[in-house]
Amino acid sequence: MKKNEEKTSVLFLENGPIQVTGTLKISGQYGEKESKDPVYFCRCGGSKNKPYCDGSHRTDGFKG
Ligand code: FES
Structure with missing residues (x-):
């Protein structure tokens, strides 16, 4: 990895949103x-x- 490159990570949270870390545009x-x-x-469609996730997945019964 080059010195100024940051690692980007994508994580699908259980029954919740997709979390992306790193520098994003x-x-x-x-x-x-x-x-x-x-x-x-x-990723539940209810936000x-x-x-962006607004927490609606907690009350709309999303499973994923
Ligand atoms: S995943 Fe959180 S509101 Fe849709």
Whole structure:
């Protein structure tokens, strides 16, 4: 690994979101956002703040 490269990791949390750690650039219709903090992406479909998890998976019965 090169000196300035950070390792990115993707983890599917049981019955919850996808956790991505590392330096990320997230692009969409509203522009771009860079994050170095862990980001949690919804995979249950119930979030009101897609693509991010808002905790709805805890109450919508998501299993995965
Ligand atoms: S995974 Fe958390 S709201 Fe969808």
